[in-house]
Amino acid sequence: MVAPLSAWPWENLGAFKYLLYGPFLGKVLFSRLQDNSMTETWCLHVLILCALRGFIYQLCTSFSNMLFLTRNRRILQQGVDFKQIDQEWDWDNFLILQALIATLAFYMFPIPANLPVWSTRGFIAIIILHVLVSEPLYYWAHKCFHGSYLFTHYHSLHHSSPVPQPFTAGNSTLLDHVVLAAVTWIPILGTCLIGCGSISMIYCYVLLFDLLRCLGHCNVEIIPHQIFEIFPLLRYLIYTPTYHSLHHREMGSNYCLFMPLYDALGNTLNSKSWELHRKISLSSGEIGRVPDFVFLAHVVDITSSMHVPFVFRSIASMPFTTRLFMVPLWPIAFVVMLVMWAKAKTFSISFYNLRGRLHQTWIVPRHGFQYFLPFAAEGINNQIEEAILRADRLGVKVISLAALNKNEALNGGGTLFVNKHENLKVRVVHGNTLTAAVILSEIHQDIGEVFLTGATSKLGRAIALYLCRRRVRVLMLTLSTERFLKIQKEAPTDYQKYLVQVTKYQAAKNCKTWIVGKWITPREQSWAPSGTHFHQFVVPPIFAFRRDCTYGDLAAMRLPDDVEGLGCCEYTMDRGVVHACHAGGVLHSLEGWTHHEVGAIDVDRIDLVWKAALKHGLKPVSSTRKQVQM
Template identity: 75%
Template sequence: MDAPLSAWPWDNLGIFKYLVYGPFVAKVLYSWFHEEDIMQNWCLHLLILCVLRGVIHVSWDSYCNMLFLTRNRQIVQKGVDFKQIDREWDWDNFIILQALIASIACYMFPFLENLPLWNTKGFITALMLHVGVSEPLYYWVHRKFHGDYLFAHYHSLHHSSPVPRSFTAGHATILEHLVLSIVIGIPILGASLLGYGSASLIYGYVLIFDFLRCLGHCNVEVVPQQLFNILPFLRYILYTPSYHSLHHTEKDTNFCLFMPLFDALGNTLNRKSWLLYNKFSSNSGQNGVVPDFVFLAHIVDVSQAIHAPFVFRSLASLPYKTRFFLVPFWPITLMFLLAMWVWSKAFLFSFYNLRGRLHQTWVVPRFGFQYFLPFASEGINKHIEQAILRADKIGVKVISLAALNKNEALNGGGTLFVNKHPNLRVRVVHGNTLTAAVILNEIPKDVKEVFLTGATSKLGRAIALYLCRRRVRVLMLTLSTERFEKIQKEAPADCQGYLVQVTKYQAAQNCKTWIVGKWTTPREQTWAPPGTHFHQFVVPSIFPFRRDCTYGDLAAMKLPDDVEGLGTCEYTMERGVVHACHAGGVVHSLEGWTHHEVGAIDVDRIDLVWNAALKHGLKPVSSTK
């Protein structure tokens, strides 16, 4: 049985917990319809304050997840994983609680509804009450919560997050937030009871309080070193993220609210506090930890870019889908992407750790449609080349190219860069060998005939040659007899008869296994017989038009179970699942292979790469469902 006041009363309500705000909204609407002075309605101010508090926490989390800006000042060098994101999903419970408490206070003290806009004495009084009452009260109570019983039943929840973030500040039990409400309320209520209250004081104190709480939990050292060099005594007046991070790693130190002075007075100040601060505050010009592997992704469209973890971490932890409430963010996202485009540099998107190796995802700031514009190819290749050279310079071992970044027409599947820079130490990998392996291992062993579109593409060629060796008849849809014959000649002499050129979709009207490597319209899909399964490696995926057929997803694999710090879904993939080309780069890195994987797929290596992936714990998606 849970301890009293350890669980929130609306834990099981999900999104319906926000109905608690209903009475406040109703009161505001009532005042509006009756033409009352709506600005004097305390419910309106409560709602505005709740929104602003949420914005502060979300903004801090967004900043922390802008790894291209903050990676060199990250204190805990780990990613926020799905477990922590789910655990902190209802981080805003305390805002609802404190809104209810504030509404009760307004009924108990009616004069709070008619406070002036500004009162300088109120700010001075609130500051004195904060330093003289709230800070020591919080310090004393916080130390009590680290006692055996209170920590086990209440405070351990807050410390269960391995990587502090702004949302971690709100992640605690209801008892802790009731105490924190008293800490926040004393300066505001005290100044108001003395006749010095004001609306500015309430807004200012609460928002500054939240800002400083988020500052301490942000996991990025942002306090400039020059500030403490000029005014050394400020070290005891304002804590820093690195200072508070020591409380999460060494729990018997650094208990203060915002002022290390009380840790110094209570003899609980960690001796490593200033050393740690100096270390992280001086790291901004350094490259930081060098990853072993980089996956060079690209942007599909503006709406997909909103799926980035530095926009909404909770949404990025779920497979991408169109969400209409994100439409207002579209213009902001577009401007941000254009700024990144002007910056002309691949930016760090996310990272995770696997077998003690750091894996990062970099994103080329180009939209998907641009890859199909002939005049844009030079600029795109320049972006990709810069990313490869940057990876080579800092010591990355393997860089894997995402779907459109290795387009054959664009750069020959990466061949352009390897030929141009023959002395690259970083291995350039297109990952298509594993993509082919995933598709081929989805095809039942008893299949005797398949219909293949995109048959002369890089993947189509490899799939056709592999299947003909298995004595599977491959109907290769292509109008180019020259390309078909070139591929056919690559097959063993006794297998060449299993490759058959077809020029129309009608040729597949009796074939129930389609492998789609070229966009197929609904009209073209009508030629497939009922019960057909569409395997596919086309980007984007074909529209699932036929209800009497089944459609496979893009080739993908689930990362090993021991992956750490993974908290972002790769586009429409499920949690922990990545595109096969990404997985192919991971295998290349784990195996320590020293060759480039560019250009045409080596059919002889398909089984080798597949077995290596399974050996390292990667799983085909179909077997994980």
């Protein structure tokens, strides 16, 4: 049975809980027809405060997830996983609660109807009330919540998040936040009741309260230790992220709200607090843990550039799709794109742990369409080269190139960099061997003929050569007879007859298995017979135009079950699923292979790579048909 006051009254409403702000908005609209006294406009201030408070939590969460800024200042190094994100999904419930409590308190207590905008005495009074009332009250209440019964039924939810984040501050039970609301609003009410209240005082106190709560939960140490060495007493007046992080890890100490003074007075101060803070602060300028594997990704389009954890953590934890509420942010993303295009370096956006190895995703700040601009090629290659050299200097073992970063026309599938820098210690991998294996695993053994576009590309060539060895007739769409003959000669003599050059889509009007490696229009798709299945390895994916046909996803694999700290989806992939080229790099790292995987795909290694992937727990993914064994 659920303990009383542990569940939120509106927890079953989902997104409809925001309709609870409706009465506040109605009151504001009604006040426009009446006088503008404080009594009538209080609801407006409540709505503005809720919006600003939510913005502060979002802003601080975004900052804490900016690995390119915070990676060397993080207190706990593990990533925030999907479980924690889902658990903290309704972190903002307390904002609704405090809006209701604030409004109720305003109409219950004899607060002056017209508060001034500013009152110096009010700021002094609220500071005194906070230090003498809120701090000891919270300390005592917090300590009580760590008792057996209250912790189990009410406070354990707050401590269940393994990595503190600003949103963690809001993730707790109803009773927990009722107490917190009292701590927050008692100084405000007290100051107003003694006649010293002001609008600015209310705004400043509430927003500063939230900012300090976010500071304690941000998991990023931003306060330099030198300031405490210069002013020793200051360490008892303001806590640090390290200080509060110790409370989450080693319960039984550091109970204070914002002032460690009360922990010192109550003999609950963790003895490691200052030394650990000094250690983390000193090491902030050093290079932290070096990833074993890096996936060098790129942005597909402007809208998808917002699908990263440091924009909206919750949205990034779901497969990418264009959402209406993000459309107004498009101009901002466009301006950022221009700035990054002009001057930007590769930066880290996410990481996860697998088999004790750190895997990071770095992103080249270039959008998909830029890869097809001839004048942009040199700049893009320079950024990719810089990322590879940076990984080499850091000691990264494997760096895998995402789809367009290994474009054949751009850099020969990574060959350009390997030939230019012969002494690279980091292994450069395009991962296409596993991509080919995933696509081929979807081709049933009884298929006798396939139609292949993008037939002379790296993947197209490998797929064609592999299938012809299985005595599958491959209709290779290409206008270049020279390139076709070159590939055909690579096949064993007895199997060359299974490779057939075609120059028009009409040639596939009777073939129900299409492998698409080059983007095709709806008009070109119309030549496929009814019941055709479109396998594809083209970025971006083709439009699902035909209702009488089925479409496969891009080649992808699900990461092993023991992956830790993974909290964002890779583009349109489901949770825990990555593109096959990404998985190919992971496999390269797990196997400890020492060769570069660039340029043409070694067809003889496809079966080897496939078996190794299955051995390590990588699972093929297909949303349209059952996988078959190769």
